[in-house]
Amino acid sequence: MLPKRNSGAEAELGMANWVCTSFSSIYEPIRKAGGGAYYLLEDGFFRNPNYASVPEIRMVESVKPELLGLERREDMYGLVNELEKLRFLKEPQEFEEFFGEVFEKN
Incomplete structure (x- = not known):
């Protein structure tokens, strides 16, 4: 058994996180x-x-980023100039349509 680098892809995995300034x-x-x-x-x-x-691992389907005003494959680093689009990180209660879909699938 060998570790996988980037499951299902030939390209190198790029990874980053969005976090609150107080994180x-x-x-x-x-x-x-x-x-x-x-x-x-x-x-x-x-x-x-x-x-x-x-806990057991659960697989969930990705949700619709357009419900947050985001686009698939949008460069996340470019969003530092559009912080309003990241408001869902600090105020998730304002985005029930998005987060409700996530929890309904589980």
Whole structure:
């Protein structure tokens, strides 16, 4: 079993996060456990045995970004000039149509 780099794609994985200005990461528990709760390997997901209890993995379909005023494949870094489009991060209650769809599918 070998780790997968970018499941289902030949291109290198690009990754980034949107976070609130008051956000700070707490990595110590993850470091102590030797990584995340699951690893994606060539044979599928492998549960990290260093966690006493973890929920089962669930797969959800992606939702419609246009409900947030976003477009698929839109460069997220360009949004720093359009912060209003990221309002859903701080005020999710204002976007029930979007988040309701996410929770209805589960």
